[in-house]
Amino acid sequence: MLVGHDGMRSIDHAGFQCQSHLWLAGRVDVPALRGALETLHQHYPVMTARLEKYPSTPSSLGRTPPSTGPRWVFQNNTSVEFNEVTLDAADEAAVRRYAERRFDEPLDLPRMNPIGFHLLHLPDGRDVFLLRWSHVLMDGKAPELVVHELNRRFEDPGLPAPPPPDGDEMQAHLAKFDRTVRRKAAARVIRSHLRLPVRPLTLVPPDAPDWVTGPFRMIVRTLDVGATEQFVARVKRLCGFNNLAPAVLASVFRACLQHTPRRVKRRSLLQTDVPLNLRPPGSTQPLFRNFMAFISLGARVRDLGRRDDLTQQLNVQMREQLRRGIDLGNLQMMSFMSRYDRMLARHIKTHMQKSPMALGFGFLGPAFGGMEAFCGVPVERFYTLNSALAPPGITLQVNLHRGRLNFALTYVGDAVPDSLAQAFLDTMIADLQDERASR
Numbered sequence: 001m002l003v004g005h006d007g008m009r010s011i012d013h014a015g016f017q018c019q020s021h022l023w024l025a026g027r028v029d030v031p032a033l034r035g036a037l038e039t040l041h042q043h044y045p046v047m048t049a050r051l052e053k054y055p056s057t058p059s060s061l062g063r064t065p066p067s068t069g070p071r072w073v074f075q076n077n078t079s080v081e082f083n084e085v086t087l088d089a090a091d092e093a094a095v096r097r098y099a100e101r102r103f104d105e106p107l108d109l110p111r112m113n114p115i116g117f118h119l120l121h122l123p124d125g126r127d128v129f130l131l132r133w134s135h136v137l138m139d140g141k142a143p144e145l146v147v148h149e150l151n152r153r154f155e156d157p158g159l160p161a162p163p164p165p166d167g168d169e170m171q172a173h174l175a176k177f178d179r180t181v182r183r184k185a186a187a188r189v190i191r192s193h194l195r196l197p198v199r200p201l202t203l204v205p206p207d208a209p210d211w212v213t214g215p216f217r218m219i220v221r222t223l224d225v226g227a228t229e230q231f232v233a234r235v236k237r238l239c240g241f242n243n244l245a246p247a248v249l250a251s252v253f254r255a256c257l258q259h260t261p262r263r264v265k266r267r268s269l270l271q272t273d274v275p276l277n278l279r280p281p282g283s284t285q286p287l288f289r290n291f292m293a294f295i296s297l298g299a300r301v302r303d304l305g306r307r308d309d310l311t312q313q314l315n316v317q318m319r320e321q322l323r324r325g326i327d328l329g330n331l332q333m334m335s336f337m338s339r340y341d342r343m344l345a346r347h348i349k350t351h352m353q354k355s356p357m358a359l360g361f362g363f364l365g366p367a368f369g370g371m372e373a374f375c376g377v378p379v380e381r382f383y384t385l386n387s388a389l390a391p392p393g394i395t396l397q398v399n400l401h402r403g404r405l406n407f408a409l410t411y412v413g414d415a416v417p418d419s420l421a422q423a424f425l426d427t428m429i430a431d432l433q434d435e436r437a438s439r
Contacts, residue, residue, distance in 0.1 A: 001016060001135045001136045001290050002051075002136045002341070003338075003341050003345050003348065004135070005107075005134065005136050006053075006345065007345050008213070008387075008389060009106070009108075011211045011213060012213055013387075014103060014104055014105060014106045014107060014213070014214065014216075014387065015107040015109075015134065015387070016134065016135040016136065017133065017387050018133055018143075018385060018386050018387065019099055019102065019103065019130060019131060019132050019133075019384065019385045020130070020131045020143040020147075020382070020383070020384045021095070021099065021128060021129075021130050021220075021381075021383060021384075021385075022129040022130075022147065022374055022379050022381075022382050023126070023379065023380045023381040024128065024129060024374060024377045024378065024379060024380065025378040025380050026125060026126060026127070026377045026378070027121070027126075027127055027377070028127050028129070028376075028377055029375060029376070030119065033154065034082060035154075035157060036150050036151075036153040036154040036375070037082055037117060037150065039153045039159070040146075041080045043161040043162060044287065044288055045075075046074070046137070046288050047113065047114070047115055047288070048075050048079065048080060048081075048113045049072035049073055049074050049075060049113075049114065050073050050075060050109070050111065051071075051109035051110055052071055052072075052110070069338075072114075078113075080113070080117065081116035081117060082116075082117045083116070083117070083119070084119045085098065085118065085119070085121065086120075086121040086123075087121065087122055087123070088123070089122075089123065090122040090123050090124035090126065092220070094122075095122075096218055096219075096220075098118075098120060098130075099130060099218060100216050102118070102130070103132075103216035103218075103387055103410070104214055104215055109134060109136060114133060114134040114136065115132070115133035115134070115137055115138075115146075115288075116131075116132045116133070117129070117130070117131055117132075118131075118132065126380075127377070129374060131143050131146065131147075135290070135387075137288055138288050138289055139277075139290040140275065140292075140362050140386065140397065141291075141292070141364055141365075141368075142286075142288065142289065142290075142291075144367055144368035144382075145368060147374060148284060148371075149284070149287060150374075151374055151375060154376070155376075165285070165289075170289075170291065170335070173278055173291075173331070174328075174331060174332065177325075181328070182328060182329075183332070184325070185324070185325035185326065185328040185329030185332060186329040186333050186336070187329070188324055189330055189333055190333075192296075192326070198355065199262075199265050199267050199268045199269065200268075200269055200270075200271065200356050200357065200358060200391075200392075201257065201260045201262055201264065201268050201301075202260065202262065202358055202392045203256065203260060203261070203359070203392075203393050203394055203411075203415075203416050204261075204356075204391050204392065204393040205261040205262070205415075206261070206262050206263070208390065208415050210353055211389065211390065212389075212390035212393070212412050212414050212415040213389060213390075214412060214413070215413045215414065216387065216388065216412065216413065217410070217416075217418060217421065218385055218408065218410045218411070219408075219409045219411075219421060219422060219425055220383060220385075220406065220407065220408045220409070221406075221407045221409075221425055221426075222381060222405065222407070223405040223407075223433075224404060225402075225403045225404055227405075228403055228404050228405045229403070230433070231244070231247070231432060232244065234247070234308075235247045238308055238311050238312055238315070239311065239312065239315040243318070244363060244365075244398070244405075245314075245318070245363040245398075246311050246312075246314035246315040246317075246318055247315075247432070248363060248398055248432065249272070249314055249361065250311040250314055251428045251429075251431040252272075252358075252428050253270040253358065254304050254307060254310070254427075254431050255424050255427040255431060256270055256358050256359065256424070257270065257301060258427055259420060259423055259427065261420075264301055266301075268300070269298055269299070269358075270298060270300075270301075270358040271296060271297070272296070272297060272360065273294045273295070273296050273357065274294060274296070274318070274361060274362075274363065275292045275293070275294045275362050275363075275364075276293045276294060276295065277291070277292055277365065278291050278293055279291055282369070284368075293327035293328070293331050294327065295321040295326050295327050296321075297314050297321075298317075299314065307434075352389075352391060353391070356392045357391075357392050358392060359394045359396055360388065360392060360394070360396070361395070361396050361397075361398075362384075362386060362395075362396075362397045362398070364384060364397060364398065364399040365399065366399070366400040366401075367382055367399060367401040371401060372402065379401075379402075381401065381402075381406065382399070382401045383401070383406035383408045384397050385410045386410060388410045388411050389412065391415075393411060393415045393416045394409060394411040394412075394416055394421065394424070395409070395411070396408070396409050397410075407425060407428075407429065409421060409424075409425050
Protein backbone atom coordinates (compact mmCIF):
# COMPACT_ATOMS: atom_id res chain seq x y z
CA MET A 1 0.00 0.00 0.00
CA LEU A 2 2.90 2.35 0.70
CA VAL A 3 4.36 1.66 -2.75
CA GLY A 4 0.98 2.47 -4.27
CA HIS A 5 0.65 5.63 -2.19
CA ASP A 6 4.14 6.87 -3.08
CA GLY A 7 3.55 6.11 -6.76
CA MET A 8 0.34 8.15 -6.76
CA ARG A 9 1.99 11.04 -4.92
CA SER A 10 4.84 11.03 -7.48
CA ILE A 11 2.37 12.00 -10.23
CA ASP A 12 0.71 14.75 -8.12
CA HIS A 13 -2.15 12.54 -6.93
CA ALA A 14 -3.53 13.19 -3.43
CA GLY A 15 -2.48 9.68 -2.37
CA PHE A 16 -3.94 6.26 -1.67
CA GLN A 17 -6.73 7.20 0.73
CA CYS A 18 -10.25 6.13 1.66
CA GLN A 19 -13.33 7.44 3.43
CA SER A 20 -16.20 5.94 5.42
CA HIS A 21 -19.50 7.78 5.96
CA LEU A 22 -21.96 7.08 8.77
CA TRP A 23 -25.31 8.80 8.28
CA LEU A 24 -26.87 9.16 11.73
CA ALA A 25 -30.52 9.64 12.67
CA GLY A 26 -29.75 12.43 15.17
CA ARG A 27 -27.07 14.43 16.95
CA VAL A 28 -24.02 12.94 18.66
CA ASP A 29 -22.86 14.00 22.13
CA VAL A 30 -19.76 15.85 20.90
CA PRO A 31 -17.82 16.13 24.22
CA ALA A 32 -18.32 12.41 24.86
CA LEU A 33 -17.24 11.62 21.29
CA ARG A 34 -14.07 13.71 21.72
CA GLY A 35 -13.34 11.82 24.93
CA ALA A 36 -13.80 8.46 23.20
CA LEU A 37 -11.45 9.56 20.39
CA GLU A 38 -8.78 10.59 22.89
CA THR A 39 -9.09 7.26 24.72
CA LEU A 40 -8.85 5.35 21.45
CA HIS A 41 -5.75 7.41 20.62
CA GLN A 42 -4.16 6.50 23.95
CA HIS A 43 -4.71 2.83 23.15
CA TYR A 44 -3.67 3.17 19.48
CA PRO A 45 -1.07 5.97 19.20
CA VAL A 46 -0.51 5.10 15.52
CA MET A 47 -3.56 7.33 14.87
CA THR A 48 -1.22 10.37 15.04
CA ALA A 49 2.03 8.69 13.98
CA ARG A 50 4.34 9.91 11.23
CA LEU A 51 5.77 7.64 8.57
CA GLU A 52 9.52 7.21 8.24
CA LYS A 53 10.33 5.44 5.00
CA TYR A 54 14.02 4.60 5.46
CA PRO A 55 14.85 5.04 9.13
CA SER A 56 18.28 4.18 10.44
CA THR A 57 19.74 4.88 13.86
CA PRO A 58 23.52 5.47 14.28
CA SER A 59 25.22 2.97 16.56
CA SER A 60 27.33 3.89 19.59
CA LEU A 61 30.40 3.65 17.35
CA GLY A 62 28.98 6.22 14.96
CA ARG A 63 28.20 3.73 12.21
CA THR A 64 24.84 3.92 10.45
CA PRO A 65 23.21 0.52 9.99
CA PRO A 66 21.25 -0.41 6.86
CA SER A 67 17.69 0.79 6.52
CA THR A 68 15.18 -1.11 8.63
CA GLY A 69 12.32 -0.34 6.28
CA PRO A 70 9.26 1.89 6.70
CA ARG A 71 7.80 2.35 10.16
CA TRP A 72 5.31 4.47 12.06
CA VAL A 73 6.94 6.85 14.54
CA PHE A 74 4.69 7.83 17.45
CA GLN A 75 4.46 11.54 18.34
CA ASN A 76 4.30 13.20 21.73
CA ASN A 77 1.73 15.96 22.32
CA THR A 78 -0.04 15.34 19.00
CA SER A 79 -3.84 15.50 18.90
CA VAL A 80 -6.29 13.41 16.96
CA GLU A 81 -7.60 15.22 13.89
CA PHE A 82 -11.24 16.05 14.63
CA ASN A 83 -13.17 18.62 12.60
CA GLU A 84 -16.69 19.72 13.52
CA VAL A 85 -18.51 21.40 10.61
CA THR A 86 -22.06 22.71 10.13
CA LEU A 87 -23.34 22.36 6.55
CA ASP A 88 -25.84 24.72 4.93
CA ALA A 89 -27.95 21.94 3.37
CA ALA A 90 -29.20 18.56 4.56
CA ASP A 91 -29.06 16.83 1.19
CA GLU A 92 -26.58 14.24 0.02
CA ALA A 93 -25.01 16.69 -2.44
CA ALA A 94 -23.74 18.91 0.38
CA VAL A 95 -22.09 15.98 2.16
CA ARG A 96 -20.68 14.72 -1.14
CA ARG A 97 -19.09 18.10 -1.93
CA TYR A 98 -17.42 18.19 1.48
CA ALA A 99 -16.14 14.62 1.08
CA GLU A 100 -14.87 15.26 -2.45
CA ARG A 101 -12.77 18.18 -1.20
CA ARG A 102 -11.21 15.91 1.42
CA PHE A 103 -10.26 13.40 -1.28
CA ASP A 104 -8.60 16.21 -3.27
CA GLU A 105 -6.39 17.22 -0.31
CA PRO A 106 -2.93 15.57 -0.51
CA LEU A 107 -2.16 13.18 2.33
CA ASP A 108 1.49 13.65 3.31
CA LEU A 109 2.26 10.80 5.70
CA PRO A 110 5.67 12.06 6.98
CA ARG A 111 3.92 15.25 8.19
CA MET A 112 0.24 14.40 8.70
CA ASN A 113 -1.91 12.07 10.75
CA PRO A 114 -2.78 8.94 8.76
CA ILE A 115 -6.43 9.16 9.87
CA GLY A 116 -8.83 12.04 10.53
CA PHE A 117 -12.40 12.29 11.81
CA HIS A 118 -15.07 14.77 10.70
CA LEU A 119 -18.50 15.39 12.24
CA LEU A 120 -20.90 17.13 9.86
CA HIS A 121 -23.98 18.76 11.41
CA LEU A 122 -26.90 18.87 8.97
CA PRO A 123 -29.58 21.56 9.43
CA ASP A 124 -32.33 18.92 9.76
CA GLY A 125 -30.96 17.68 13.10
CA ARG A 126 -28.90 14.76 11.79
CA ASP A 127 -25.12 14.22 11.83
CA VAL A 128 -22.77 12.51 9.39
CA PHE A 129 -19.60 11.02 10.87
CA LEU A 130 -16.82 10.84 8.28
CA LEU A 131 -13.51 8.98 8.54
CA ARG A 132 -10.71 9.82 6.11
CA TRP A 133 -7.64 7.60 6.28
CA SER A 134 -4.57 6.47 4.41
CA HIS A 135 -4.73 3.02 2.85
CA VAL A 136 -1.17 2.60 4.10
CA LEU A 137 -2.61 2.57 7.63
CA MET A 138 -5.45 0.08 7.21
CA ASP A 139 -7.68 -1.76 4.76
CA GLY A 140 -11.27 -1.16 3.66
CA LYS A 141 -12.81 -3.45 6.30
CA ALA A 142 -10.93 -1.87 9.21
CA PRO A 143 -13.06 1.32 9.58
CA GLU A 144 -15.94 -0.84 10.74
CA LEU A 145 -13.68 -2.15 13.50
CA VAL A 146 -12.48 1.37 14.32
CA VAL A 147 -16.09 2.54 14.70
CA HIS A 148 -16.80 -0.53 16.86
CA GLU A 149 -13.85 0.22 19.15
CA LEU A 150 -14.73 3.92 19.31
CA ASN A 151 -18.31 3.09 20.20
CA ARG A 152 -17.16 0.79 23.02
CA ARG A 153 -15.07 3.58 24.53
CA PHE A 154 -17.95 6.02 24.18
CA GLU A 155 -20.13 3.66 26.21
CA ASP A 156 -17.38 2.77 28.73
CA PRO A 157 -14.62 5.41 29.07
CA GLY A 158 -12.77 3.16 31.52
CA LEU A 159 -12.35 0.30 29.06
CA PRO A 160 -8.80 -1.09 29.37
CA ALA A 161 -6.34 -0.99 26.50
CA PRO A 162 -6.23 -4.08 24.26
CA PRO A 163 -3.19 -6.36 24.40
CA PRO A 164 -0.40 -5.36 21.98
CA PRO A 165 -0.25 -7.24 18.68
CA ASP A 166 1.80 -10.42 18.71
CA GLY A 167 4.12 -9.71 15.80
CA ASP A 168 3.23 -9.07 12.16
CA GLU A 169 -0.17 -10.60 11.35
CA MET A 170 0.51 -10.89 7.62
CA GLN A 171 3.81 -12.69 8.09
CA ALA A 172 2.14 -14.94 10.67
CA HIS A 173 -0.57 -15.74 8.12
CA LEU A 174 2.03 -16.65 5.49
CA ALA A 175 3.90 -18.80 8.01
CA LYS A 176 0.83 -21.02 8.39
CA PHE A 177 1.62 -22.46 4.96
CA ASP A 178 4.56 -24.63 4.00
CA ARG A 179 7.33 -22.77 2.15
CA THR A 180 6.98 -25.05 -0.85
CA VAL A 181 3.25 -24.36 -1.00
CA ARG A 182 3.89 -20.60 -0.91
CA ARG A 183 6.49 -20.79 -3.67
CA LYS A 184 4.25 -22.87 -5.92
CA ALA A 185 1.39 -20.43 -5.38
CA ALA A 186 3.68 -17.50 -6.26
CA ALA A 187 4.84 -19.34 -9.41
CA ARG A 188 1.19 -19.71 -10.48
CA VAL A 189 0.76 -15.94 -10.12
CA ILE A 190 3.82 -15.31 -12.29
CA ARG A 191 2.57 -17.73 -14.95
CA SER A 192 -0.83 -16.03 -14.97
CA HIS A 193 0.87 -12.79 -16.03
CA LEU A 194 2.78 -14.45 -18.90
CA ARG A 195 -0.02 -14.21 -21.43
CA LEU A 196 -0.57 -12.55 -24.76
CA PRO A 197 -1.36 -8.82 -24.56
CA VAL A 198 -5.04 -7.92 -24.31
CA ARG A 199 -7.02 -4.75 -24.87
CA PRO A 200 -8.51 -3.58 -21.54
CA LEU A 201 -11.87 -1.82 -21.58
CA THR A 202 -12.16 1.17 -19.25
CA LEU A 203 -14.43 4.20 -19.04
CA VAL A 204 -11.43 6.44 -19.75
CA PRO A 205 -11.22 7.44 -23.44
CA PRO A 206 -8.22 6.08 -25.41
CA ASP A 207 -6.81 9.55 -26.10
CA ALA A 208 -6.61 10.50 -22.40
CA PRO A 209 -3.17 11.24 -20.88
CA ASP A 210 -1.27 8.44 -19.17
CA TRP A 211 -2.37 9.68 -15.75
CA VAL A 212 -5.30 11.85 -14.70
CA THR A 213 -5.40 12.51 -10.96
CA GLY A 214 -8.44 14.66 -10.24
CA PRO A 215 -10.70 16.23 -9.30
CA PHE A 216 -12.51 13.55 -7.33
CA ARG A 217 -16.21 12.92 -7.72
CA MET A 218 -18.47 10.41 -5.99
CA ILE A 219 -21.93 8.86 -6.34
CA VAL A 220 -23.64 6.54 -3.85
CA ARG A 221 -26.67 4.37 -4.59
CA THR A 222 -28.53 2.12 -2.12
CA LEU A 223 -30.88 -0.78 -2.88
CA ASP A 224 -33.88 -1.10 -0.59
CA VAL A 225 -34.30 -4.17 1.61
CA GLY A 226 -36.72 -5.93 -0.75
CA ALA A 227 -34.53 -5.52 -3.82
CA THR A 228 -31.47 -6.62 -1.84
CA GLU A 229 -33.24 -9.75 -0.60
CA GLN A 230 -34.23 -10.68 -4.17
CA PHE A 231 -30.66 -10.19 -5.35
CA VAL A 232 -29.24 -12.32 -2.53
CA ALA A 233 -31.77 -15.08 -3.25
CA ARG A 234 -30.70 -15.12 -6.91
CA VAL A 235 -27.02 -15.38 -5.96
CA LYS A 236 -27.74 -18.32 -3.64
CA ARG A 237 -29.73 -20.01 -6.38
CA LEU A 238 -26.96 -19.55 -8.94
CA CYS A 239 -23.83 -20.02 -6.84
CA GLY A 240 -24.96 -22.07 -3.88
CA PHE A 241 -23.51 -19.69 -1.30
CA ASN A 242 -23.83 -16.09 -0.22
CA ASN A 243 -20.79 -14.42 -1.82
CA LEU A 244 -22.20 -11.55 -3.81
CA ALA A 245 -18.96 -10.42 -5.48
CA PRO A 246 -19.28 -12.52 -8.70
CA ALA A 247 -22.89 -11.42 -9.24
CA VAL A 248 -22.08 -7.74 -8.71
CA LEU A 249 -19.08 -7.98 -11.03
CA ALA A 250 -21.16 -9.62 -13.76
CA SER A 251 -23.39 -6.54 -13.94
CA VAL A 252 -20.38 -4.21 -13.51
CA PHE A 253 -18.60 -5.73 -16.51
CA ARG A 254 -21.76 -5.63 -18.63
CA ALA A 255 -22.25 -1.94 -17.79
CA CYS A 256 -18.60 -1.21 -18.63
CA LEU A 257 -19.05 -2.86 -22.02
CA GLN A 258 -22.15 -0.78 -22.71
CA HIS A 259 -20.57 2.57 -21.79
CA THR A 260 -16.87 2.26 -22.62
CA PRO A 261 -15.65 4.98 -25.02
CA ARG A 262 -12.98 2.59 -26.28
CA ARG A 263 -13.32 0.51 -29.42
CA VAL A 264 -14.37 -3.04 -28.53
CA LYS A 265 -12.21 -5.65 -30.26
CA ARG A 266 -11.95 -9.40 -30.25
CA ARG A 267 -9.20 -9.43 -27.63
CA SER A 268 -10.91 -6.92 -25.34
CA LEU A 269 -10.95 -7.87 -21.66
CA LEU A 270 -12.62 -6.68 -18.48
CA GLN A 271 -10.70 -7.43 -15.29
CA THR A 272 -10.31 -6.26 -11.70
CA ASP A 273 -8.77 -7.31 -8.39
CA VAL A 274 -11.10 -8.55 -5.65
CA PRO A 275 -9.95 -8.16 -2.00
CA LEU A 276 -10.37 -11.00 0.51
CA ASN A 277 -10.64 -10.29 4.24
CA LEU A 278 -8.24 -12.56 6.18
CA ARG A 279 -9.77 -11.88 9.60
CA PRO A 280 -11.77 -14.77 11.09
CA PRO A 281 -15.54 -14.11 11.14
CA GLY A 282 -16.43 -11.84 14.05
CA SER A 283 -12.81 -10.88 14.76
CA THR A 284 -12.18 -7.24 15.75
CA GLN A 285 -8.42 -7.37 15.15
CA PRO A 286 -6.08 -6.40 13.64
CA LEU A 287 -7.37 -2.85 13.68
CA PHE A 288 -4.89 -0.40 12.16
CA ARG A 289 -3.46 -2.86 9.67
CA ASN A 290 -3.90 -4.00 6.09
CA PHE A 291 -4.95 -7.62 6.50
CA MET A 292 -6.34 -8.65 3.13
CA ALA A 293 -5.31 -10.82 0.23
CA PHE A 294 -6.65 -10.51 -3.31
CA ILE A 295 -7.40 -12.41 -6.48
CA SER A 296 -8.21 -11.21 -10.01
CA LEU A 297 -11.46 -11.86 -11.84
CA GLY A 298 -12.03 -11.13 -15.50
CA ALA A 299 -14.10 -11.90 -18.59
CA ARG A 300 -13.78 -11.58 -22.35
CA VAL A 301 -16.33 -9.62 -24.33
CA ARG A 302 -17.72 -12.85 -25.79
CA ASP A 303 -18.70 -13.98 -22.26
CA LEU A 304 -20.84 -10.96 -21.37
CA GLY A 305 -24.03 -11.81 -23.24
CA ARG A 306 -25.95 -13.62 -20.49
CA ARG A 307 -25.73 -12.14 -17.01
CA ASP A 308 -26.42 -15.29 -14.99
CA ASP A 309 -24.06 -17.40 -17.09
CA LEU A 310 -21.38 -14.77 -16.49
CA THR A 311 -22.13 -14.80 -12.74
CA GLN A 312 -21.62 -18.55 -12.60
CA GLN A 313 -18.46 -18.29 -14.68
CA LEU A 314 -16.98 -15.68 -12.33
CA ASN A 315 -18.04 -17.75 -9.33
CA VAL A 316 -16.21 -20.80 -10.71
CA GLN A 317 -13.21 -18.59 -11.51
CA MET A 318 -13.13 -17.32 -7.93
CA ARG A 319 -13.34 -20.81 -6.43
CA GLU A 320 -10.65 -22.09 -8.78
CA GLN A 321 -8.27 -19.27 -7.87
CA LEU A 322 -8.81 -19.96 -4.18
CA ARG A 323 -8.28 -23.69 -4.73
CA ARG A 324 -4.99 -22.97 -6.52
CA GLY A 325 -3.88 -20.55 -3.80
CA ILE A 326 -3.63 -17.49 -6.04
CA ASP A 327 -4.46 -15.28 -3.05
CA LEU A 328 -1.59 -16.85 -1.12
CA GLY A 329 0.68 -16.45 -4.15
CA ASN A 330 -0.11 -12.75 -4.40
CA LEU A 331 0.72 -12.28 -0.71
CA GLN A 332 3.96 -14.19 -1.13
CA MET A 333 4.92 -12.08 -4.14
CA MET A 334 4.14 -8.84 -2.30
CA SER A 335 6.12 -10.01 0.74
CA PHE A 336 9.14 -10.77 -1.47
CA MET A 337 8.86 -7.63 -3.62
CA SER A 338 8.51 -5.36 -0.58
CA ARG A 339 12.30 -5.60 -0.20
CA TYR A 340 12.62 -4.00 -3.64
CA ASP A 341 10.06 -1.22 -3.41
CA ARG A 342 11.46 0.86 -6.29
CA MET A 343 11.32 -2.14 -8.62
CA LEU A 344 7.78 -2.89 -7.45
CA ALA A 345 6.73 0.72 -8.04
CA ARG A 346 8.06 0.62 -11.61
CA HIS A 347 6.28 -2.67 -12.25
CA ILE A 348 2.94 -1.39 -10.96
CA LYS A 349 3.12 1.86 -12.96
CA THR A 350 4.08 0.06 -16.17
CA HIS A 351 1.33 -2.54 -15.71
CA MET A 352 -1.34 0.10 -15.03
CA GLN A 353 -0.35 2.13 -18.08
CA LYS A 354 -0.12 -0.78 -20.52
CA SER A 355 -2.83 -3.07 -19.15
CA PRO A 356 -5.08 -1.20 -16.69
CA MET A 357 -7.93 -2.89 -14.90
CA ALA A 358 -11.46 -2.07 -16.02
CA LEU A 359 -12.01 -0.50 -12.59
CA GLY A 360 -10.94 -0.67 -8.99
CA PHE A 361 -13.36 -2.88 -7.05
CA GLY A 362 -13.99 -4.01 -3.52
CA PHE A 363 -16.82 -6.09 -2.08
CA LEU A 364 -16.61 -5.52 1.68
CA GLY A 365 -19.44 -7.89 2.61
CA PRO A 366 -21.90 -7.39 5.46
CA ALA A 367 -21.03 -4.59 7.87
CA PHE A 368 -19.57 -5.71 11.19
CA GLY A 369 -22.10 -6.48 13.91
CA GLY A 370 -23.06 -3.47 16.00
CA MET A 371 -23.00 -0.98 13.10
CA GLU A 372 -26.70 -0.28 13.67
CA ALA A 373 -25.89 2.48 16.19
CA PHE A 374 -22.99 4.84 16.85
CA CYS A 375 -22.49 6.69 20.14
CA GLY A 376 -26.11 6.05 21.06
CA VAL A 377 -27.54 7.32 17.75
CA PRO A 378 -29.04 4.96 15.11
CA VAL A 379 -26.95 4.60 11.93
CA GLU A 380 -29.18 5.06 8.89
CA ARG A 381 -26.54 4.25 6.28
CA PHE A 382 -22.88 3.23 6.26
CA TYR A 383 -20.53 2.83 3.28
CA THR A 384 -16.86 3.14 2.36
CA LEU A 385 -15.20 4.81 -0.64
CA ASN A 386 -11.75 4.40 -2.17
CA SER A 387 -9.72 6.98 -4.07
CA ALA A 388 -9.48 6.72 -7.86
CA LEU A 389 -6.78 7.18 -10.49
CA ALA A 390 -7.14 7.26 -14.27
CA PRO A 391 -6.56 4.74 -15.66
CA PRO A 392 -8.80 2.96 -14.72
CA GLY A 393 -10.71 6.11 -13.75
CA ILE A 394 -13.32 4.69 -11.38
CA THR A 395 -13.40 2.70 -8.14
CA LEU A 396 -16.48 0.89 -6.87
CA GLN A 397 -16.89 -0.25 -3.26
CA VAL A 398 -19.90 -2.38 -2.31
CA ASN A 399 -21.10 -3.35 1.15
CA LEU A 400 -24.22 -4.64 2.90
CA HIS A 401 -25.61 -2.62 5.83
CA ARG A 402 -28.98 -2.99 7.57
CA GLY A 403 -30.09 -5.43 4.87
CA ARG A 404 -29.37 -2.98 2.02
CA LEU A 405 -26.65 -2.99 -0.61
CA ASN A 406 -24.62 0.23 -0.95
CA PHE A 407 -22.72 1.04 -4.16
CA ALA A 408 -20.12 3.79 -3.55
CA LEU A 409 -18.48 5.01 -6.75
CA THR A 410 -15.46 7.33 -6.79
CA TYR A 411 -14.19 8.62 -10.12
CA VAL A 412 -11.76 11.13 -11.63
CA GLY A 413 -13.84 13.98 -13.02
CA ASP A 414 -11.37 15.07 -15.71
CA ALA A 415 -11.25 11.54 -17.18
CA VAL A 416 -14.80 10.23 -16.63
CA PRO A 417 -17.62 12.78 -17.19
CA ASP A 418 -20.35 13.01 -14.55
CA SER A 419 -22.99 11.86 -17.04
CA LEU A 420 -20.92 8.78 -17.96
CA ALA A 421 -20.30 7.80 -14.33
CA GLN A 422 -24.00 8.16 -13.49
CA ALA A 423 -25.05 6.20 -16.59
CA PHE A 424 -22.58 3.43 -15.75
CA LEU A 425 -23.84 3.08 -12.17
CA ASP A 426 -27.52 3.28 -13.18
CA THR A 427 -27.02 0.65 -15.90
CA MET A 428 -25.15 -1.64 -13.52
CA ILE A 429 -27.84 -1.47 -10.82
CA ALA A 430 -30.65 -1.92 -13.36
CA ASP A 431 -28.90 -4.96 -14.85
CA LEU A 432 -28.31 -6.39 -11.39
CA GLN A 433 -32.07 -6.30 -10.66
CA ASP A 434 -33.39 -7.15 -14.14
CA GLU A 435 -35.11 -10.55 -14.09
CA ARG A 436 -35.10 -10.65 -17.89
CA ALA A 437 -31.30 -10.59 -17.95
CA SER A 438 -31.22 -14.17 -16.65
CA ARG A 439 -32.78 -15.50 -19.82
